[in-house]
Amino acid sequence: MRRKVYVEGSRPDIRVPFAEVDLSNDDPAVRLYDTSGPGGDPEVGLPQLRAHWIEERGDTEAGPALGPATQGQTVRHARPGRRPTQLHYARQGTVTPEMEFAAIREGLAPEVVREEIAAGRAILPNNINHPESEPMLIGERFLVKINANIGTSAVSSSIAEEVDKLTWATRWGADTVMDLSTGKHIHATRENIMRNSAVPIGTVPLYQALEKVNGDPKALNWEVYRDTIIEQAEQGVDYMTVHAGVRLAYVPLAADRVTGIVSRGGSIMAAWCLAYHQENFLYTHFRELCEIFAEYDIAFSLGDGLRPGSIADANDAAQFAELDTLGELTHIAWEYDVQVMVEGPGHVPMHKIKENVDLQREKCAGAPFYTLGPLTTDVAPAYDHITSAIGAAMIGWWGTAMLCYVTPKEHLGLPNRDDVKAGVIAYKIAAHAADLAKGHPTAHEWDDALSKARFEFRWQDQFNLSLDPDTAREYHDETLPAEPAKTAHFCSMCGPKFCSMKISQELKEYAASGMAAKSAEFVDAGGRVYLPVAP
């Protein structure tokens, strides 16, 4: 069975959750990374794990919210002149409780975590107004993370549905969740998501800013955007996608593409730039953005508004021109002690994937890369969780720190609960395959435990160790439903009469005992290398 266990850190309020799987033999229980959070009543919200850690640093204070939408609420702000960011503390040489918590999750020394954050190679997204979050790391040196997108749209879905998707996505392993709501009730949806999320929440503030100006890109301006940022900062959003790299001069580079600009944020900013023939206001106001982000410890997710939307457009001039600018912006954010990750594509054939990671690492000086897939072919709508899991696994192996999931509904419709699960599972596979390939020191232990259970016909252990125990069990039972089949030394592929696993177990004992001497004995004894077991 799986159960939640806690590992205590250097102080009693650092208690790091793991999912522990007990085995039916004498092997030690297997401990798995756990994103499911403490659970709780959606009406009440989660316990505030980090409240005391935030408070005790003394660099923030509680006070009335500034934003009109949050009026009357009490939220936290930085004290004047203070930058309550993890990057700031890491650079000062301080290991925060957040860093220690995340280090225990990763099985690494807290000092390693501090160094990686200080160098900008990892981020620990955790807005001071999101005390419910369990600290986690996004960086090349750590386990590859995955993000799940949820959110209401103009066409369908409700707040309760989205909170349910959040809980569902983290149950299956989403490390962060982006709330991409559009349409009505964006603020209320986000409030519900924030208060019920133990994982960092990301947003694209431009979507809400656009709603505020009734969907007209040319009515956008810095003031509307800034107010939206502050509103979301006060709610606790941990990282925000900012499309500051879509510069006026780059827009024509996308004109001859097969699929133009496919990023929603990218096309909004491109429309604005063209309407006024002016430089992107997010680029010109970027330093003001940094000041705000520093006050709440919001991390930048520098958006790739010009990412390719088809195999034909991969790695083109528009995409790489924007990447140059994202590199420039990364360094500016670091001046303000603001944490940064950088978004990447999109649709890229396999042979063009590595160039993306290598260029991003170089241009952005090692800031974590956060990619959407990439999809390795365009021909399989309804299966883009698979076309993209292929690219995601590879790009994760080569250094991408977080993979944004793609569901089977990509390009076709809005993901429902089943789609969210399918996307998360496909991406957990990609991330774990990448961890193995990166040579993560302990990643293989999970595979080894499961393979050993498989070889020894410990069916229940095999199910319990599976990424998705429910479905593994269900598939097994479809062919051999009876309870005894769970302990049988065979499966439905070969049946009871002959089983290669069974044979090779006996070979193992046999070979170990000295081949030549035993050969005669084996034949004398009947030489049967299987046992007929009734199903």
Add this chain to the structure above:
Amino acid sequence: MRRKVYVEGSRPDIRVPFAEVDLSNDDPAVRLYDTSGPGGDPEVGLPQLRAHWIEERGDTEAGPALGPATQGQTVRHARPGRRPTQLHYARQGTVTPEMEFAAIREGLAPEVVREEIAAGRAILPNNINHPESEPMLIGERFLVKINANIGTSAVSSSIAEEVDKLTWATRWGADTVMDLSTGKHIHATRENIMRNSAVPIGTVPLYQALEKVNGDPKALNWEVYRDTIIEQAEQGVDYMTVHAGVRLAYVPLAADRVTGIVSRGGSIMAAWCLAYHQENFLYTHFRELCEIFAEYDIAFSLGDGLRPGSIADANDAAQFAELDTLGELTHIAWEYDVQVMVEGPGHVPMHKIKENVDLQREKCAGAPFYTLGPLTTDVAPAYDHITSAIGAAMIGWWGTAMLCYVTPKEHLGLPNRDDVKAGVIAYKIAAHAADLAKGHPTAHEWDDALSKARFEFRWQDQFNLSLDPDTAREYHDETLPAEPAKTAHFCSMCGPKFCSMKISQELKEYAASGMAAKSAEFVDAGGRVYLPVAP
């Protein structure tokens, strides 16, 4: 709509099928590789496309079957001293109708096909007793192919079910099918499959040989195996997996593995070797096998009986020792003008995949590689079509010629119809992604056509061009079921009010018309970059 079209070759009886997708705009129809076959009544079997080509070569003759199971039937045998193999003809400089047919399918010159076969770098599996087959190529220079496994087992499934799975698998794109039946009715099942298959059929004759000796590996011998080969040869099996590389000396190398020997054929031969402490009889009789294979133009699929069954066992001494022997056997088969491909793993983490392809190419002098996945992690039973599609896409990119599919039921149960489809689709994705990455000259045309349809909101074209049009359409309709939504210039992700595709189409026109001059005009005109369209 999709419809079947035929391209005629140099003579009227060479008619090569394609699936053609008409588009709703003025773009030319898109032609896709088609494996679905001519269709027919399962009771009657398919038309004998190749009968005349086989007959006119005059190197074979019809006569009574030799095998006891086929007694009374008329089958074809080689005339004395003749080797009616495609490799023989390719080496003689002859382009057979089969080669021309396959060349047209691949969009390449027939002479290229002949050269690749002559060099052993490609095979065209087509037993003289399987005239129903549509010629196809397996080789690094050609489109990456996929194989689907079907077959009855001791535990479940019927003949009719398996024939239905065959038709279903090829409808979705399986290039070859392996009949891995065990249990009762192996011969009859295979007969039904052969007569209804337009794709090459592969088998593992050892499974039937084992049934003949009541499942006791030590009761196996060369004579039983040889008779089984001849029985299957006379039925028309196009390629056979032969586990001749599991040499006695290699068996102990697998003893300390986490998952031992997971290949069924491998473990049977290992059991036999250990029982008698003798060299594998398939190895010692390999030249006799070659003589038989040459008489029917059966291709070897040199089995990797010592392939790894877990991440922990990948690329180990047992696996690579066997590969050395497979290289030796490849050269022996070529002495007899017998076509050869070589099987590969299995379970391999991403960073160890390329070594497999490189070593196989070197040891086997470019003979086509045919791999099972590989699975890139062990932790996701119920999703091994995905864990392995990742590895399959990569190994295909790096040179593997054919990918053996894995279904969601792998390790858990027997694949049903849905599982077969899920496996085929995942592998078509992997194979096509590999074709793109290999730089196949025309592979991208399919992606480009679909992406263009997507960008231009030609929903029906997008569905029709999809790998799985049914599911793409169904997913779209889940969110926006109404018929007008199929022509709407938006989709459910963003809704009618804002759409990035719509914006960037307008940007495209706008940018093309001269940015600076038009900026004022654009704003004057209202600057609306979307049109509100009611769903």
